[in-house]
Amino acid sequence: MSVSETTTTNPERARSGPWAFNTIARLVVTVVFFVLFGLVYAYNTWAGWGNFLGIQNQRLQLGLNLTGLGWFVIIADVVIPALVYIGIFLAFFIHAVLAVRNVRPMRVWLWLWLLVIGLVVVAVVNLDLVLGVSQYAIFDTTSAG
Numbered sequence: 001m002s003v004s005e006t007t008t009t010n011p012e013r014a015r016s017g018p019w020a021f022n023t024i025a026r027l028v029v030t031v032v033f034f035v036l037f038g039l040v041y042a043y044n045t046w047a048g049w050g051n052f053l054g055i056q057n058q059r060l061q062l063g064l065n066l067t068g069l070g071w072f073v074i075i076a077d078v079v080i081p082a083l084v085y086i087g088i089f090l091a092f093f094i095h096a097v098l099a100v101r102n103v104r105p106m107r108v109w110l111w112l113w114l115l116v117i118g119l120v121v122v123a124v125v126n127l128d129l130v131l132g133v134s135q136y137a138i139f140d141t142t143s144a145g
Contacts, residue, residue: 088118
């Protein structure tokens with residue numbers, strides 16, 4: 001009796017033995033990946049807070065206000081890494097629940113690549129927001145007194 005016949009005739013039988021061990025092992029490896037990458041995403045969020053506080057400090061010392069784009073840049077720099085990580089984690093959670101419920105294998109490498117791609121997207125957006133926007137677009141120089 002093959003695995004596909006076992007899952008179609010008796011799903012409870014397929015949830016035991018080697019399938020259960022492989023699923024738990026893949027789940028543990030994936031959770032370890034999420035924890036390690038979570039630290040990197042948290043570091044990016046922390047760096048966004050540093051940029052937020054640095055720009056606020058600079059604004060107060062120069063006596064300038066921020067433009068709408070300036071507020072968007074410093075808030076997005078904080079929020080985007082957390083949103084990307086939460087989005088990937090929610091997709092993983094839904095996939096894990098469906099994989100266990102439907103007796104399907106979890107794809108560890110898929111989640112590793114999604115975390116890496118998400119980190120690259122966060123880095124590109126962060127660099128574009130922090131280095132790509134000029135100071136004249138961030139600070140409202142007309143309010144300088």
